[in-house]
Amino acid sequence: MKVTVDQVKCVAAGHCVMHADEVFDQRDDDGIVELLDPNPPEELADEVRQAAAVCPAMAIHVEE
Template sequence: MLVHIDQEKCCGAGSCVLAAPDVFDQRDEDGVVVLLDARPPADLHQAVQDAAAVCPAAAIRLENA
């Protein structure tokens, strides 16, 4: 799995961080998503898929790699 984020779309809701804190974080100054691991291990794939599904801005795109 390869994770892509679009910081321009991000609204800073933080849903991704709650779903997958090992993969996503937020900038302190504005809450915009920060990608910590673009190729998360298999045991985190479900959490990353959940994060993408709950993102209100659709700022997370997943690619099978």
């Protein structure tokens, strides 16, 4: 699995962090998504997919 984020699209809602905090974080100054692990382990795959699915800005992209 390969994960990418589009920080320009991000609206800082934080849903990604709520679903997969081992893979996503938010910048302190503006809340924009930060990708902690672009190649997360398989055991986090469901959480990452869910984070991408609930992103209101569709700023998370997952390649299987």
